[in-house]
Every structure is written in C-alpha cells, then in structure tokens.
Amino acid sequence: xxxxxxxxxxxxxxxxxxxxxxxxxxxxxxxLGSTLGISWAWIMVNLQPDKTRLHKFRRIAVLTxxxxxxxxxxxxxxxxVILRSGSRPVNSGFVAIDLSLRDDNALALLACILTAxxxxxxxxxxxxxxxxxxxxxxxxxxxxxxELIKRRYEAPxxxxxx
Amino acid sequence: MxxxxxxxxxxxxxxxxxxxxxxxxxxxxxxxxxxLKTFYGRLHAPTLSSSAGTILICLxxxxxxxxxxxxxxxxxxLIVLFVILTTPVxxxxxxxxxxxxxxxxxxxxxxxxxxxxxxxxxxxxx
Amino acid sequence: xxxxxxxxxxxVSQILIGLxxxxxxxxxxxxxxxxxxxxxxxxxxxxxMLLLLTFGIRTAxxxxxxxxLIIALLGFVSSIAFAKFLMRxxxxx
Numbered sequence: 334x335x336x337x338x339x340x341x342x343x344x345x346x347x348x349x350x351x352x353x354x355x356x357x358x359x360x361x362x363x364x365l366g367s368t369l370g371i372s373w374a375w376i377m378v379n380l381q382p383d384k385t386r387l388h389k390f391r392r393i394a395v396l397t398x399x400x401x402x403x404x405x406x407x408x409x410x411x412x413x414v415i416l417r418s419g420s421r422p423v424n425s426g427f428v429a430i431d432l433s434l435r436d437d438n439a440l441a442l443l444a445c446i447l448t449a450x451x452x453x454x455x456x457x458x459x460x461x462x463x464x465x466x467x468x469x470x471x472x473x474x475x476x477x478x479x480e481l482i483k484r485r486y487e488a489p490x491x492x493x494x495x
Numbered sequence: 496m497x498x499x500x501x502x503x504x505x506x507x508x509x510x511x512x513x514x515x516x517x518x519x520x521x522x523x524x525x526x527x528x529x530x531l532k533t534f535y536g537r538l539h540a541p542t543l544s545s546s547a548g549t550i551l552i553c554l555x556x557x558x559x560x561x562x563x564x565x566x567x568x569x570x571x572x573l574i575v576l577f578v579i580l581t582t583p584v585x586x587x588x589x590x591x592x593x594x595x596x597x598x599x600x601x602x603x604x605x606x607x608x609x610x611x612x613x614x615x616x617x618x619x620x621x
Numbered sequence: 622x623x624x625x626x627x628x629x630x631x632x633v634s635q636i637l638i639g640l641x642x643x644x645x646x647x648x649x650x651x652x653x654x655x656x657x658x659x660x661x662x663x664x665x666x667x668x669x670m671l672l673l674l675t676f677g678i679r680t681a682x683x684x685x686x687x688x689x690l691i692i693a694l695l696g697f698v699s700s701i702a703f704a705k706f707l708m709r710x711x712x713x714x
Contacts, residue, residue, distance in 0.1 A: 408543060408547045411527070423536055444587055451540075457591055470536060500627070500628075522637045525642070526641075534656055541660065541663055544664065570690065571686070574670070578670075581693070588704035589704045
C-alpha cells in the first residue's frame with residue numbers, strides 16, 4: 334500500500350486542486366485527477382524530500398491563529414508607517430537572531446510566515462552558526478523583536494516539528 | 496454591466512466596501528514602493544497588496560458571484576492560496592540577491608556575513 | 622440608487638488600482654538599481670491581477686479569473702527567474 338501510494342496527502346490535495354480548476358465533479362475528471370495525483374507522488378519520491386512527522390495538532394491551530402492576528406496587525410502598522418513616512422523618518426534596520434531550530438521544513442515555514450507578515454522580511458540564514466538575519470521596517474529595539482520571534486514562532490514550530 | 500445591477504442591497508454593500516478597502520490597501524502598498532527610501536524598506540511594501548488586498552478583493556468577488564449566479568466560484572480560493580504561497584518565496588529570493596550584491600560592492604549599510612570566509616570575489620564574472 | 626452606488630464603487634476601486642500600477646511603473650522606470658526594478662515588476666504583476674479580478678466582478682464574467690490565475694503564475698515564475706539571475710548571473714545552474 335505504502336509502495337503504491339507514497340504520499341497519500343499530496344495525491345489527495347492534487348486531486349482537489351484539479352477538480353477546483355476544472356469546476357466539475359464528473360467521473361472523467363476524478364479519474365484523470367487521481368491518475369495525475371498518484372503519478373506526481375511518484376515523482377516526489379524521486380526528489381526525496383525530508384520526511385517529518387507532525388504532532389500536536391492543537392499547537393498547529395494556535396499557531397495559525399497567531400499568524401492570522403499578526404498579519405492583520407502588521408498590515409495596519411505598515412500602512413501607518415507608509416502614510417506617515419513623509420513627516421516622520423522611517424526607523425528600519427537589520428536584526429540578527431540566534432535560532433536553535435534546525436529542521437528544514439520548519440525553517441521553510443518560518444521563512445514563509447516572517448515574509449508574509451508585512452514589516453518583517455527574511456534575508457538570510459547561516460546554517461552553521463544558526464544566525465538568522467531579518468529586516469524590520471518599524472524597529473523600536475532589536476532585542477524585543479528577536480525575543481518576540483523566538484517566543485511566538487520558534488517555540489511552537491519546535492514543538493510541532495521536532 | 497446588466498448583471499451586476501441585479502445584486503440585492505444586502506450583498507451590494509459588503510461587496511462595495513470590500514472592493515474599496517482592498518484597492519485602497521493596494522494603493523497604500525504601492526505608494527510605499529515610492530516613498531520608502533531604501534531597498535530593504537521597499538521590500539515590505541508589496542506584501543500589503545499581496546496579502547490584504549488580494550484577500551479582500553477575492554472575498555468581494557466570491558460574494559458577488561455566489562449571490563449573482565447562485566454557485567460558489569472557487570477560483571478565488573485558488574488565487575488567494577497561490578498568491579499567499581508564492582509571494583514570500585519571491586521576496587525572500589529578491590532580498591537574498593540584493594544582500595549578496597550589496598556585499599559584493601562593499602556597501603557599508605548592510606550587515607557583514609556573520610562568520611566564515613568573506614564572499615569569494617574571484618569567481619564572479621558579472 | 623443601488624446600481625449607481627455599486628457601479629461607482631467599482632469604478633473608484635479600478636482607478637485606485639490603476640494608480641497603484643502607476644506607482645509600481647514609476648519604481649520600474651526610476652530604479653535606481655536592478656533589484657528595485659524587479660520589485661516594481663512583481664508589484665505590477667500583482668496589481669494587474671487584482672485589476673483583472675475587478676473587471677471580472679464588473680462584467681460578471683468568470684473568464685477573467687483564468688487570466689488572473691495565469692498572470693499570478695507567470696509573474697511568480699518570472700520574478701523568481703530574475704532574482705536568481707541577479708544572484709548567480711544565470712537562471713538554471
């Protein structure tokens with residue numbers, strides 16, 4: 334079973350995507366979509382991604398909620414900064430953060446979260462030293478930002494992925 | 496144009512508000528592209544239009560089509576998912592390449608590489 | 622009254638998105654460096670996609686969504702290729 338369907342979740346989501354694009358639930362489209370989904374899962378096997386086990390689904394829900402709140406809040410902050418930037422100089426800068434997260438998938442998710450919220454942008458991560466450099470638009474002090482990111486995102490990601 | 500005016504009032508008001516809000520946020524994001532002074536500051540501006548603007552406008556068109564044609568059009572969900580997944584990747588790569596170029600030029604306002612050897616300048620033939 | 626309101630609000634939001642596209646275009650023309658131009662191009666893509674969505678609402682025609690989806694896809698791929706080119710000097714290594 335595991336041999337024929339190596340990534341069942343990926344196959345199912347590809348099937349759902351196919352049906353959504355075609356806007357139909359006919360037998361032909363379901364067959365075509367499942368063929369595509371299963372064959373793409375085999376391609377994925379050859380790419381050999383890192384397998385991670387997810388646990389603590391409640392933490393995932395909490396983290397999603399936090400990210401949604403933060404996106405809304407930082408949208409408002411960035412809008413205020415841009416509209417006021419004529420009269421008040423923008424106080425932006427780089428922040429270096431020591432991360433203890435090492436899992437590749439977790440780091441990718443952290444990068445997406447940080448870049449998707451306006452106001453913080455992921456610039457580079459040094460894999461050897463574990464130092465992450467981000468750029469913050471509305472910088473009050475660097476230590477507060479680094480502490481915030483460690484507490485709000487890194488700790489739950491560590492719990493979920495490791 | 497004729498179809499749109501069939502929209503009942505209770506649906507028209509949220510559609511209009513969502514549309515106006517989304518386009519205003521998009522405009523603010525693009526103004527940020529002009530007004531912010533440094534490249535790294537400008538890197539934050541397009542996220543406004545790609546997160547808030549896209550979600551609001553897609554919500555408006557979902558409501559409008561659900562009421563008008565009495566069926567859910569899920570293309571908007573696809574667009575929102577796609578834009579939210581892809582914009583961070585673009586901006587991350589762009590930020591990395593800008594940092595790389597600034598370091599090669601020896602700019603002083605970007606942080607130096609934390610440890611390890613300096614970027615190898617001899618191999619670059621741009 | 623209702624018709625007037627919705628038609629005008631769609632028109633106003635289209636004008637706002639058009640202004641946003643003009644801002645992105647300004648950044649493309651002005652520069653000053655290559656990464657600024659690519660950032661402007663990326664913003665221009667997203668704004669064009671949003672403009673197509675509002676056209677879709679205005680004409681109640683779902684064919685616009687297909688083009689919006691295609692613009693989102695192509696914009697992503699081209700921005701990635703440009704950014705990669707800036708970093709390495711070639712797209713496919």
